[in-house]
Amino acid sequence: MSRKPVHLAVYDTFADWETGHATAYLARAGYEIRTVGPGPEPVTSVGGLRVQPAGALEDVRPEDSSLLILPGADLWDAGEQLAPFARKAREFLAAGVPVAAICGATAGLAREGLLDDREHTSAISFYLAATGYQGGSRYVDADAVTDGALITAGPTEPVAFAREIFGLLGVYEGEVLDAWYRLFHDSDVEAYAVLEGAR
Secondary structure (H helix, E strand, O other), rough: OEEEEEEEEEEEEEEEOOOOHHHHHHHOOOOOOEEEEEEOOOEEEOOOOOOOOEEEHHHHHHHHHHHEEEEOOOHOOOOOOHHHHHHHHHHHHHHHOOEEEEEEHHHHHHHHHOOOOEEOOOOOOHHHHHOOOOOHHEEEEOOOOOOOOEEEEEOOOHHHHHHHHHHHHHHOOHHHHHHHHHHHHHHHHHHHHHHOOOO
16 A cells, blocks of 8 residues: 655754654555655754754655654754754644644644644643643543544653544554553563564
């Protein structure tokens, strides 16, 4: 089956551990993962990984994508450098194309006004409150939250983040999705047999 690629945003200080579960298993499911940076120049993750973006943000169109993933980064809370990624998320959501944001990226979406009328989560409620956004009443104290085409998660929940992505895109469903989560979140060895049986 031909699928549109998944776009993974990369920028200096991006948290490389937050998206690995999601991108690895999306790739195994047949999705091409395309990295997209502020421009064509290499970026360096918070873990010191140097990444050469496959493309530039300005060239990404929602109609050519299955999903935009926004990882956390120190830069989300250090000025407006990553604001174009939040604006691109607005473009995706307006077109009905999913966006998944974790950690500091949720604050970027809050500043853009994208969490004002959607259920969402993050590291903690007062982290987002500090952005001055208007969505505090829609904050959910959960590992990860899906509201329509938007997924949000806190920085300690890369496995729950991936689970929501797989569910939204239909990569795994029902007991298989539950088994994947139990295996990687809870180290439940019995879940492995369910996953193997689904191959």
